[in-house]
Amino acid sequence: GQNIDQPTEMTATEGAIVQINCTYQTSGFNGLFWYQQHAGEAPTFLSYNVLDGLEEKGRFSSFLSRSKGYSYLLLKELQMKDSASYLCAVRDDKIIFGKGTRLHILP
């Protein structure tokens, strides 16, 4: 079956680094997305990985290992505004979302 797993909640401190993991089992693979969703708002695109390796974009980086069915989102120099849910999504013939990881940032 199709399944995407990510932790339900995580807590980190302002200024620190946090890694949010995502594992997936899907029948096919055409790319993995990370979205950020603040409470009461729409998801916004963060990153897209289709090849193995690390994609860096400012304070955020995303890593993919297709052989392991694994990705992570790395957030550096955490800010209070980074408190949000982070959604991992995989596209095979359609896009499938995980339940999201709610990240709490402590001052």
Place this chain on the structure above:
Amino acid sequence: ETGVTQTPRHLVMGMTNKKSLKCEQHLGHNAMYWYKQSAKKPLELMFVYSLEERVENNSVPSRFSPECPNSSHLFLHLHTLQPEDSALYLCASSQELMGGETQYFGPGTRLLVL
């Protein structure tokens, strides 16, 4: 980013009502999507339209009826809904349907069915 707009933002309806959700994208995209987001559940893809043709219907009950009159507008017509249909309904669009196309989401309509 106000490329994708949705109205209304909030909706309360009874089980016998008929209502419609509207989505408009101003990005010149060719693909549009309806998603349902319930508490503690992943985003569920409901319908996909590409160039105004429905290309995907993920076993959605017939009480939800989509309509795509042109590539910029997408509607979701609601009829005799159930309380468990209460959720956030999100519209999204992307340039094309396949590949790594980024989906841009609207703000959503929060629906409560009484």
